[in-house]
Amino acid sequence: MKTPSLRIATYNLQKCVGMDLRRNPRRSLEVLEETGAVLCVLQEADKRLPPRPAALPHDMVTAERWQILQFGAPGGSLGWHGNAMLLRGDVIEVVETDQIDLPGLEPRGAIRADLETAIGPLRVVGVHLGLIARSRRQQCAALRRMMERLPPRPTVVAGDFNEWGSGADLNAELAPLRLLHSPPSYPAIRPIAALDRFSISPDLTAGPVRPHLAQPARIASDHLPITVEISPRAQ
Template sequence: MPRIVTYNVHSCIGTDRRHAPERIAEVLAALEPDIVALQELDVGRARSGGVHQAELIAQRLGMSMLFHPAVTVLEEQYGDAILSTLPCRLVRASPLPGPARGLFLEPRGALWAEISVAGRPLQVINTHLGLLGAERLLQSHALLGPDWLGHPNCQPPLILAGDFNAPSASATFRRLRRHLHEAQGSQPGRRLPTFPSRMPIMALDHLFYRGPVAVERVSVVRTKLTRLASDHLPLVMDFQVGDLPDPAEADHPTASGAAPVLSG
């Protein structure tokens, strides 16, 4: 049964303020994931010793890696990655729309990979949305549009993972739930929070899906190590993919005027 983890690693700087990508790798190794969506990774940045954090973590786990820099300043980069033990190819990696002029906010982006699960393609998109509500609505609208989830090549089964900075009461979360199923919503009980890791009170990290994806188990991993390794907790989903059509598929957006796929 495949397992996916979404995890904001906070530049591998723990709640003790120590830079330790090996702790992130240790957290993930214990979870034995097949697919990992990581946010807030440094590449070549002075504050993190100039290392390629996604590459280092992937090597320790024996996984392939795709990285997209949402921010590039000279030789330094900061962004998101998808790691996989399964056959994986890059489909698209590009920025998401930002706020109106005059607001200086961190650029955001998304990364789309096609991953072979049990011999069939699974579309996985990893993202990290902005801090302002209006910004997140703009970015979620783009993700639902023809360049991403509405693209003709983004056929179910698919998973949208990441740090959405959007609790369940937010307009962004409600918009995405109108078009996609959500992992924690498929399980009984309350939605488990993922932030802040020492005393979590908000569910900001989510796994959305569409199509024949059966959620077997979803959990938030709260241990001594995860409370230390990052300011977010990892969200884990065990799932299966099948051939049955999604009854809610008719309510989901379709692509029109889609942009060309950026392949890698």
């Protein structure tokens, strides 16, 4: 019997402004569709300045049959500190969501969704970590402490980790979660840095992390989306 799996994508939209300097949210949605993911964790989903309106318009998203998890203000931002999540299909039920403030010199936040899915209970945390190494370590430590206070649940942390190195120090801060090996995803035209990553708890297994390379992904943002198939670990 085949083990059930769930495909997750993480994608830094760069506010839907592509490498051609054109803002084209429909093109960004086309890229998300082509990943085949049923759960998408997004960064830079809102414009930069207050009141931070959605760069990816709500009505355009729902018209493409995506469900928007409610992290932003109704009718305003798509997410929290630019972090958002979209769900597809009826295989996922939302149990609880939360916004998380993160430490550091820059204003940063994360989002959490506890879900019931085709592979069982799942916690997904969406992040866009800071540009300063010390802040990234503090942010991962804060995420670990947050998860320690919650009831245990299989967990995926996904997003733009802004980490150009191996990520060993972030991996240590997130333990017992572990960072998966990630392919280069930045810059999209000629990727050299694995900024976009997944980290999973010990009760999950994962296939290889893959970049989505097909056009228009190479021009729709300065990041490529990456995907992974996760499954429950056999007892």
